[in-house]
Amino acid sequence: MDEELGDLTESDFILPPIKYEYLDHTADVQLHAWGDSLKEAFEQCGMAMFAYMTEMAYVQIREVHTIEANADDMIGLLYHFLDELLFLFSAEPFLICKKLVITEFNTEEFRIVCKCYGEEFKIGTHPQGTEVKAITYSAMQIIDEPKDHKFEVFVIIDI
Amino acid sequence: MVVRSYNEELKYLEKINSHCWRIKKGFQPNMNVEGLFYVNDTLEKLMLEELRNSCRPGMTGGFLPGVKQIANVASLPGIVGHSIGLPDVHSGYGFAIGNMAAFDMSDPKSIVSPGGVGFDINCGVRLLRTNLSEKDVLPIKEQLAQSLFDHIPVGVGSKGIIPMNARDLEEALEMGMDWSLREGYVWAEDKEHCEEYGRMLNADPSKVSLRAKKRGLPQLGTLGAGNHYAEIQVVDEIFDKYAASKMGLERTGQVVVMIHSGSRGFGHQVATDALVEMEKAMKRDKIEVNDRQLACARINSVEGQNYLKAMAAAANFAWVNRSSMTFLTRQAFAKQFKMAPDDLDMHVIYDVSHNIAKIEEHVVDGKVKTLLVHRKGSTRAFPPHHPLIPVDYQLTGQPVLIGGSMGTCSYVLTGTQQGMTETFGTTCHGAGRALSRSKSRRNIDYKDVLNKLESMGISIRVASPKLVMEEAPESYKNVTDVVDTCHAAGISKKTVKLRPIAVIKG
Amino acid sequence: MYRLKLTALGHPNPKSFNCEDVKEYRSVVLWLEDQKIRHYKIEDRDGLRNIDSDNWQNAYDLYQKDLVSPVADGTPTEQLNWLLSYAVRLEFADNVTKYKAVIIEEPKKVTPNVVSSNPLDNLNFSSPAFVNGVERVCALSGIGPHPDPKFRIAALAKVLKTSPHPDYPNTEVSIIKQPKDVLELIFIQNLRDLQTSINEALVAVQTVTADPRTDTKLGKVGR
Numbered sequence: 001m002d003e004e005l006g007d008l009t010e011s012d013f014i015l016p017p018i019k020y021e022y023l024d025h026t027a028d029v030q031l032h033a034w035g036d037s038l039k040e041a042f043e044q045c046g047m048a049m050f051a052y053m054t055e056m057a058y059v060q061i062r063e064v065h066t067i068e069a070n071a072d073d074m075i076g077l078l079y080h081f082l083d084e085l086l087f088l089f090s091a092e093p094f095l096i097c098k099k100l101v102i103t104e105f106n107t108e109e110f111r112i113v114c115k116c117y118g119e120e121f122k123i124g125t126h127p128q129g130t131e132v133k134a135i136t137y138s139a140m141q142i143i144d145e146p147k148d149h150k151f152e153v154f155v156i157i158d159i
Numbered sequence: 160m161v162v163r164s165y166n167e168e169l170k171y172l173e174k175i176n177s178h179c180w181r182i183k184k185g186f187q188p189n190m191n192v193e194g195l196f197y198v199n200d201t202l203e204k205l206m207l208e209e210l211r212n213s214c215r216p217g218m219t220g221g222f223l224p225g226v227k228q229i230a231n232v233a234s235l236p237g238i239v240g241h242s243i244g245l246p247d248v249h250s251g252y253g254f255a256i257g258n259m260a261a262f263d264m265s266d267p268k269s270i271v272s273p274g275g276v277g278f279d280i281n282c283g284v285r286l287l288r289t290n291l292s293e294k295d296v297l298p299i300k301e302q303l304a305q306s307l308f309d310h311i312p313v314g315v316g317s318k319g320i321i322p323m324n325a326r327d328l329e330e331a332l333e334m335g336m337d338w339s340l341r342e343g344y345v346w347a348e349d350k351e352h353c354e355e356y357g358r359m360l361n362a363d364p365s366k367v368s369l370r371a372k373k374r375g376l377p378q379l380g381t382l383g384a385g386n387h388y389a390e391i392q393v394v395d396e397i398f399d400k401y402a403a404s405k406m407g408l409e410r411t412g413q414v415v416v417m418i419h420s421g422s423r424g425f426g427h428q429v430a431t432d433a434l435v436e437m438e439k440a441m442k443r444d445k446i447e448v449n450d451r452q453l454a455c456a457r458i459n460s461v462e463g464q465n466y467l468k469a470m471a472a473a474a475n476f477a478w479v480n481r482s483s484m485t486f487l488t489r490q491a492f493a494k495q496f497k498m499a500p501d502d503l504d505m506h507v508i509y510d511v512s513h514n515i516a517k518i519e520e521h522v523v524d525g526k527v528k529t530l531l532v533h534r535k536g537s538t539r540a541f542p543p544h545h546p547l548i549p550v551d552y553q554l555t556g557q558p559v560l561i562g563g564s565m566g567t568c569s570y571v572l573t574g575t576q577q578g579m580t581e582t583f584g585t586t587c588h589g590a591g592r593a594l595s596r597s598k599s600r601r602n603i604d605y606k607d608v609l610n611k612l613e614s615m616g617i618s619i620r621v622a623s624p625k626l627v628m629e630e631a632p633e634s635y636k637n638v639t640d641v642v643d644t645c646h647a648a649g650i651s652k653k654t655v656k657l658r659p660i661a662v663i664k665g
Numbered sequence: 666m667y668r669l670k671l672t673a674l675g676h677p678n679p680k681s682f683n684c685e686d687v688k689e690y691r692s693v694v695l696w697l698e699d700q701k702i703r704h705y706k707i708e709d710r711d712g713l714r715n716i717d718s719d720n721w722q723n724a725y726d727l728y729q730k731d732l733v734s735p736v737a738d739g740t741p742t743e744q745l746n747w748l749l750s751y752a753v754r755l756e757f758a759d760n761v762t763k764y765k766a767v768i769i770e771e772p773k774k775v776t777p778n779v780v781s782s783n784p785l786d787n788l789n790f791s792s793p794a795f796v797n798g799v800e801r802v803c804a805l806s807g808i809g810p811h812p813d814p815k816f817r818i819a820a821l822a823k824v825l826k827t828s829p830h831p832d833y834p835n836t837e838v839s840i841i842k843q844p845k846d847v848l849e850l851i852f853i854q855n856l857r858d859l860q861t862s863i864n865e866a867l868v869a870v871q872t873v874t875a876d877p878r879t880d881t882k883l884g885k886v887g888r
Contacts, residue, residue: 022597023597024595024597024598025595025596025597028596029596029597053315053316054315083431087370087374087428089316090373090374090378090424090428091370091373091374091376091377091424092373094316094377096316121316122885123314123316123317123622123884123885124885126316127623128314128315128317128384128622129315129623129625130315130384130385130623130625130626131314131315131383131384131665132315133278133279133385133424133427134427134428134431135431136252136452137434137451138252138452158252158278158427159385159596305887308886308887309886309887310886310887311886312884312885312886313886317884317885317886318883318884318885319883319884320879320880320881320883320884320886321877321878321880321883322878322883340867340871341870341871341874341875342874342875342876342877343871343874343875343876343877347863347864347865347867347868347871348864350867351860351863351864377884381884486877487879490879544849549860550853550856550857550860551857553849553853553856554853
């Protein structure tokens with residue numbers, strides 16, 4: 001897949017800091033992500049999900065794919081954004097992402113376009129973590145309080 | 160939601176006998192029927208503790224406690240009998256895991272709910288017997304475990320090794336185990352010993368999204384991760400000699416193989432798609448429920464029918480999946496013992512579904528009614544002489560396969576007449592989680608778990624070490640407590656106890 | 666009814682015979698005496714010949730007594746059934762050598778002799794206990810009489826298979842329970858046979874369609 005590297009520039013290899021954590025939950029796991037903007041919190045949340053599936057240290061950036069998500073409201077947008085990412089992993093191109101960059105974050109028409117950097121998941125290369133079955137709406141929260149500079153999201157993924 | 164103190168909440172709960180509690184109307188708003196749940200002393204404490212914690216001020220997020228979820232399900236339109244919590248109940252998405260609820264098909268308001276089935280549609284357990292004894296296996300236990308691991312794709316991101324194209328998938332979705340049979344992956348007798356004979360006839364692949372099919376195709380014939388496993392077990396104790404012999408289990412030490420898996424990404428996507436569709440249908444039909452997670456649609460609506468047809472396709476996917484792994488298991492054993500699988504007597508004892516909704520006939524208030532029975536984390540347990548169970552089990556009742564957690568025992572139960580009347584022929588499905596995953600990871604050390612398993616004489620092959628901690632027995636309710644409760648309550652009968660000697664996990 | 670026996674005896678129209686019709690019934694009796702049984706001299710058969718006469722019944726009763734029919738007090742159908750069987754026996758006795766030569770092709774037995782563990786196979790069907798048991802259960806379920814209790818139990822099995830099982834009051838449990846259990850066992854045995862035939866058919870189809878394969882290049886297994 002090295003030919004795909006043609007699309008990648010040096011800055012694409014600069015990794016963002018980690019701004020997510022995994023919270024306690026009986027049967028499933030709750031992702032908690034934050035950032036300097038809601039866009040960043042969304043990106044971080046997506047990366048949190050991927051980091052639950054493998055160990056990120058073993059993942060290299062070799063390919064970039066673009067996904068698009070649409071919804072009727074912000075909660076739905078977060079849901080569909082993550083669902084698209086999960087699909088990217090679950091079927092062709094089986095992409096495990098190390099870095100996500102949202103290039104369009106439309107909070108009026110509820111639309112996201114996101115560049116996903118990573119490589120095809122390969123057993124043997126990538127340690128196997130936990131399988132994510134589905135994204136859920138349960139206890140989903142989006143905290144968007146610019147005046148307090150608080151941008152956080154909470155998502156429970158079914159595993 | 161009503162905010163009450165723990166003591167006020169307790170007024171709505173009544174212990175009606177040593178193993179059964181009643182949840183009275185009013186515990187949650189709009190309850191159409193009462194709730195019931197089955198516990199013993201140990202499980203009772205866990206259950207009430209969960210409720211007490213949720214009553215503490217400042218509790219937000221996450222799922223409602225299991226008892227609250229059982230009561231919310233009791234408020235769904237068209238429900239009959241009781242909303243029932245089995246002893247392994249724990250909170251899940253909308254419905255609790257370990258919940259059974261039946262809806263009257265003749266009531267136009269009755270609903271079907273994907274949350275009442277779960278994301279892993281037709282997740283279930285299959286048990287294969289062998290004519291081997293523990294002493295035949297012990298010398299080559301490690302090689303046998305490795306051989307299984309070398310045959311069955313496991314863990315996140317794994318892909319199936321049975322060649323399939325898109326057309327094969329369409330046929331498999333429609334035909335279920337008949338597809339596996341036609342292609343020669345299973346034996347004719349295997350089909351006979353599956354719920355529904357391994358095929359739901361109302362499956363309609365055209366009601367399944369392309370997305371689900373794309374997720375499903377590469378994953379067919381894979382075990383998965385999470386609590387899924389393939390285990391080599393031995394018969395540890397026989398409680399009912401006659402029923403056990405009907406299953407071909409004649410002596411302690413006899414070797415069996417248990418496969419616990421479901422419909423993989425295919426089923427997860429079918430459930431996800433349906434939940435999105437139903438959110439819209441609920442607004443249109445003005446169905447009001449206590450909890451947004453209880454997304455549902457009227458059975459007779461387009462969304463309801465589409466879901467049932469897609470769910471049936473996912474159920475078929477799961478049977479083909481377990482059948483493919485049956486094939487791989489037989490190959491692994493055949494290679495190790497240099498004997499044909501039929502000379503090893505590797506017959507399917509039974510195959511149960513513990514995440515499914517089925518149309519069944521039951522007697523309600525003295526009248527025969529057609530019901531849509533949702534079983535989520537609960538297993539069908541039909542009594543002797545029921546027409547829907549295989550001829551070989553007509554006298555014993557349906558075998559019920561209860562998979563334990565990693566390293567603990569598993570059980571085979573049989574269905575009873577009392578269960579048929581009390582719980583619409585339903586019993587528990589497994590251990591049920593007690594500890595959260597992250598708590599497990601924090602409190603339990605990976606090495607300790609492996610050492611402990613080794614000291615118990617259990618070989619383990621696992622794709623993800625992280626899972627070893629999350630799935631450690633300490634994270635689960637004690638399966639023996641769960642099974643003993645079902646036995647004491649009379650909703651199923653203990654037949655055989657199985658002990659693992661090798662585990663393959665995701 | 667009686668089509669097989671009438672055909673065997675060479676009756677001109679065995680298919681259309683209606684035993685409910687008095688006239689047809691009587692003429693068949695006469696035909697049997699004239700052509701097959703020939704118990705009376707020709708001139709003594711007048712009582713049976715007057716099939717329109719009111720005295721026919723008396724002649725018939727006497728005729729049965731003379732033949733020592735065991736079902737002389739039975740229903741007309743039982744009586745005729747016996748007459749037909751008697752006629753068949755006489756016909757056979759007259760031509761033993763001819764009928765003995767007839768060979769019925771029996772299907773070859775492929776299965777080896779298996780010692781049955783099924784208690785039903787070792788049951789003595791002529792024991793008084795069995796006969797009485799059948800009598801009781803038939804009386805309760807309304808199955809008509811037949812000299813062979815096995816026939817009656819087969820009839821009962823058919824009835825119970827096709828109609829819903831009746832509820833019975835508790836006092837009758839012991840009377841009903843035992844035969845009910847037996848019938849359930851018979852039912853299960855039949856079902857097993859059916860399932861076995863289905864499996865055999867499936868296996869036959871598999872010889873044409875099955876081609877199981879694996880391709881380890883498609884996914885990674887083991888480590």
